[in-house]
Amino acid sequence: MNDKMNFFLDPKHRAVQKSSIMNYKQDQQGLYLVANKKVINWMEVHTYCHHCLSPLTFDDEFDASYCASCNEWREESCSDIDCEYCENRPKRPLDPRR
Numbered sequence: 001m002n003d004k005m006n007f008f009l010d011p012k013h014r015a016v017q018k019s020s021i022m023n024y025k026q027d028q029q030g031l032y033l034v035a036n037k038k039v040i041n042w043m044e045v046h047t048y049c050h051h052c053l054s055p056l057t058f059d060d061e062f063d064a065s066y067c068a069s070c071n072e073w074r075e076e077s078c079s080d081i082d083c084e085y086c087e088n089r090p091k092r093p094l095d096p097r098r
Helices: 042-047
Strands: 032-035 038-041 057-059 064-067
Antiparallel strands (some): 032 038, 057 064
């Protein structure tokens, strides 16, 4: 690049047309995660895959959530060897069921 810097300033008559950052609706305030063209409310981030940001699915049969896009469980099996949910859980959630 060259050593020249260009600055473009908005004319004063356009400054009135811009909305203020304080002009938000009550339900729009808060923290959000913006990634992959998605806007996710911070309170709902735990319901999305931490790897691909797809919404998680809950499997009632095995009482655990998983990501269908990644085909991976997002909850570890418990340490109880007699757990009715974890003992027959397949390695991957979309694998054929027994």
